């Protein structure tokens with residue numbers, strides 16, 4: 345059996361983002377669970393705000409196609425996003441929307457979402473850890489056909505939640521992250537068999 349391939353990304357490209365730190369912590373955890381993790385930053389795949397006229401005129405941007413291919417090539421997704429007014433970041437939503445417009449290219453069909461195993465996470469400076477955002481993200485990914493693991497992570501007090509090595513200092517949050525990554529790794533391994 346080959347190692348399950350997981351694509352890990354943050355819905356924030358802000359310097360010092362606590363969600364990016366959470367993705368870093370998850371990456372270390374997933375590697376412990378024998379996953380092959382591809383860690384990307386959405387800063388490397390800039391996209392215009394989705395506009396149907398733009399798509400009609402110019403087609404789907406290359407970066408959306410590149411991302412769709414990356415999604416396609418992986419068994420699972422780990423996504424952490426900031427909570428903005430109770431929902432996911434516009435950066436992440438825009439990326440998800442553009443990628444959903446890519447279903448095929450010259451090399452054959454691309455399946456970026458349907459049947460992938462997914463896990464979601466959030467970190468926020470407040471006590472609720474971005475839990476409201478997680479409901480929205482789960483709904484969107486489920487609608488796109490991603491099979492989400494039941495476990496998830498919502499890290500509260502995010503600005504003091506990590507040590508210098510980007511490990512979670514709060515034992516309960518660390519346990520949630522461990523359980524989420526373990527579940528993602530196990531289910532993605534079944535898919536990969």
Ligand SMILES: Cc1cc2nc3c(=O)[nH]c(=O)nc-3n(C[C@H](O)[C@H](O)[C@H](O)COP(=O)(O)O)c2cc1C
Nearest residue numbers: 356358361362363364426427428429430468469470
């Ligand atoms: C427009 C906006 C709306 C926000 N809304 C919420 C919110 O609803 N809940 C919350 O916990 N934090 C909220 N925040 C604070 C973010 O959680 C905080 O900026 C966080 O650090 C962003 O994630 P990042 O560090 O990964 O970039 C909001 C921030 C902005 C800029």
